[in-house]
Amino acid sequence: MVAVAEGIQRRLTMQTTEIAPDTTAIRSLDWDRDRFDIEFGLQNGTTYNSFLIQSEKTALVDTSHEKFRQLYLDTLKGLIDPARLDYLVVSHTEPDHSGLVKDILALAPNITVVGSKVAIQFLENWVNQPFQSQIVKNGDRVDLGNGHILEAVIAPNLHWPDTIFTYDTKTQVLFTCDAFGMHYCDDYTFDEDIDLIENDFKYYYDCLMGPNARSVLSALKRMDKLPEISTIATGHGPLLYHNLSELTGRYRRWSEEQAKADTTVAVFYISDYGYSDRLSQAIAHGITKTGVAVDMMDLRSADPQEIKELMSIASGVVMGTPPTTGDVAAVAQTAMGTILGATNPKQSFGVFESGAGESESAYLLVNKFRDLGLTPGFAPILVKDTPDEQVYQLCEEAGTDLGQCLSRDRTIKQTKSLDSDLDKALGRISSGLYVITAKKGNITSAMVASWVAQASFKPLGVSVAVAKDRAIESFMYVGDRFILNVLEAGNYQGLMKHFLKRFPPGANRFEGIKTYSASNGSPILADALAYMECEVKSRLDCGDHWTIYATVSAGRVSKTDAMTAVHHRKVGNHY
CATH class of the missing domain: 3.40.50.360 (Flavodoxin domain)
Structure with a gap:
């Protein structure tokens, strides 16, 4: 189906898959979603995952985004008469997961809404109508019969204050809503190919879970007390089954690093x-x-x-x-x-x-x-x-x-700690001078770069080191495009001085600089010696830097007899 939202045609589809005995995933696939919350560079759409458990009693775990209202409700009605639903588990009240709660209450007026105390309070204020509810604390259970006992795992701030996980003791499926998810949309329900999803998985963690690292560790401790977990049924993206231990292990490692x-x-x-x-x-x-x-x-x-x-x-x-x-x-x-x-x-x-x-x-x-x-x-x-x-x-x-x-x-303390001989030796590694420029959506960014090298012949590729705290880092994810501007020896001081100065947040980094647009939309510096159009293919974590590998699709030299500006450092432990 092609749906129209805010004047833009967007492709919205539904998928249902049995993921465990008596348990069906209802996945709302938003193929063209190009921005979600703060995630600036979303490339692969997203999904909103809901789950139906049918036993002696029935439970719906989360709903969907309101943009899927008709598609979702029609799909749900194809699986069950909504009036037969006994429980609606609200993992948290963020609208992309609870956007259709009012619709479910209208179709199933006798349903009991299960959630944390804060979630129920939020819903009471939002729904503005009476409904049956059951507030759960950590370890509280809801018995659906035939061994399906839903156990609540309190997980606040992941990434909403009222979040709970839900563990089905029969199927060993843990429903985690936002946690362990990613904004990645494809037809595969599970995480078959970790290489395809790991960049989106890390990006999602960095944006939404990293700032709550201590809460992640608290949730992991509670998860450790559960019996074996067979599947993590996430609220976004593929469900974790094939690489469950590896991906949850990454959450633990990343969060421990943040917490230190x-x-x-x-x-x-x-x-x-x-x-x-x-x-x-x-x-x-x-x-x-x-x-x-x-x-x-x-x-x-x-x-x-x-x-x-x-x-x-x-x-x-x-x-x-x-x-x-x-x-x-x-x-x-x-x-x-x-x-x-x-x-x-x-x-x-x-x-x-x-x-x-x-x-x-x-x-x-x-x-x-x-x-x-x-x-x-x-x-x-x-x-x-x-x-x-x-x-x-x-x-x-x-x-x-x-x-x-x-x-x-x-x-400053770390800068002074390096052995002086080694420091001076590292400083003898020379490098060229470049300016990286990029545009994503309606905003642009730039930085001076010196750690740049050709990385491959087939395809033509370059590597660029980008400090993790640089603003342009958000423009350098897989699939992003940028321009590598080469500065000219003897004629680089003006550009270098401009782009090395400290810009206030949100400032236009190109004010007063002559540019023109490349075919990939990024700014080309008119006074650069040469430029290359690049596309990010991979990112390697190198401690305090990312090493970006990008392929080169086009380029031009403005002065064939000029040389690249070269940078020599006296020391090697800081710029």
């Missing part, structure tokens, strides 16, 4: 209020790129003691503006008072607007932090309309600025 960070930033937001959750996630992702850990906390459900404990270890605090009116205002204002009372002058802070009309002024909140002696980590982020690509990129770059500021002393 010496510095932590507390990020406070309000779920389902304006765009607070998405904006905070973008800022958090930018922070984690610098090696600084993030603890995210939802002001709707934050416990005062937990706030105090987090603030006592945090080197920085980021807060979304709370509402001044409505049901959430009193709770959020109380939590904010606890945060302000737990600050100390050594902390840095950042403030962003939530994008809702009745929010407190960002500047009022900034003044409160300043009056307490805190140092601003980035300028307040003002959001008046629906966030677009530029706003999300600004948020990510602001988070990176804050993370770099907080980790500066550590970086």
Whole structure:
């Protein structure tokens, strides 16, 4: 089916597959989705996965995005009369998984909605009608008969404050909603080919789970107490079966690395209020790129003691503006008072607007932090309309600025720690000077590069090293395109000086620079000696850098008798 959404034709299809005895996956395939939450470079669409368990009693685990309303409901009716549903398990209340809860309640008025306390509270406010509910805590069970006993595993902040996993003791299927998922759409229900999905799997983790690494580890500890897990039924992308141990092991390793960070930033937001959750996630992702850990906390459900404990270890605090009116205002204002009372002058802070009309002024909140002696980590982020690509990129770059500021002393210490002889020896490795330019959607980025080399003949390919905390890193995923601009010896100082300066978050890096567009849409520097059009094929994790391998499809030299600018460093442990 081709569906029309917001004037754009998009391909939406449905798939049903039996994944275990009495258990059917209902997958809504969104083939053309090109952006999801903060994930800037989504290349492979996404899926919204729902699951039907039919035993003596029946349970539906999650629903779907409202864009699939008719397709999903027709598919569900082809499997069961919805009026026969006994339970609806709401893994969390984010709209892409609970967007059709109202429709299910209309079709099955006697259904019991199962969820965490916070989830049920959210639904009561949203549905605005009475419904039967069952609040579950960790280890609570729902018996469907014939051995299908659903056990709740509390997993808050993955990546929604009300998240639960659900474990079927008979089939050993663990339903995890967002966790362990990815935005990858194809006809394969399971993870048959890990090579196809591992980049999307890591990208998803980095964007949505990495900022909640400590919560990931807590969920993994609870999972360790379960009997054997045969399948992880995710809310997005393929289900994990063939590579389950490998991929969950990667989550554990990545999260342990994040949790070991010496510095932590507390990020406070309000779920389902304006765009607070998405904006905070973008800022958090930018922070984690610098090696600084993030603890995210939802002001709707934050416990005062937990706030105090987090603030006592945090080197920085980021807060979304709370509402001044409505049901959430009193709770959020109380939590904010606890945060302000737990600050100390050594902390840095950042403030962003939530994008809702009745929010407190960002500047009022900034003044409160300043009056307490805190140092601003980035300028307040003002959001008046629906966030677009530029706003999300600004948020990510602001988070990176804050993370770099907080980790500066550590970086200087590490720079001084290398043996001087080795340091000088490494500095003798010479390299050319280049500027990488890229465009994705409506935003552009650039950086000076020196660690560039030809990597292959067939196909023609180059390698580029990109520090993980560079803004352009978000433009260098598999499938992305960029321009490698070669700087000219004796005529590079102007361009190098321009692109080496520190740009404020969201700034136009090409202001005052003459460019023209390549066939791949990226800017070509008019004063470059040569350029090459490149497409990213793979990324290799090299500690504090990514090594990007890209194929080259086109190029041109402007001066055949000129030479490439060469860079010689005195030392080898920093630029």
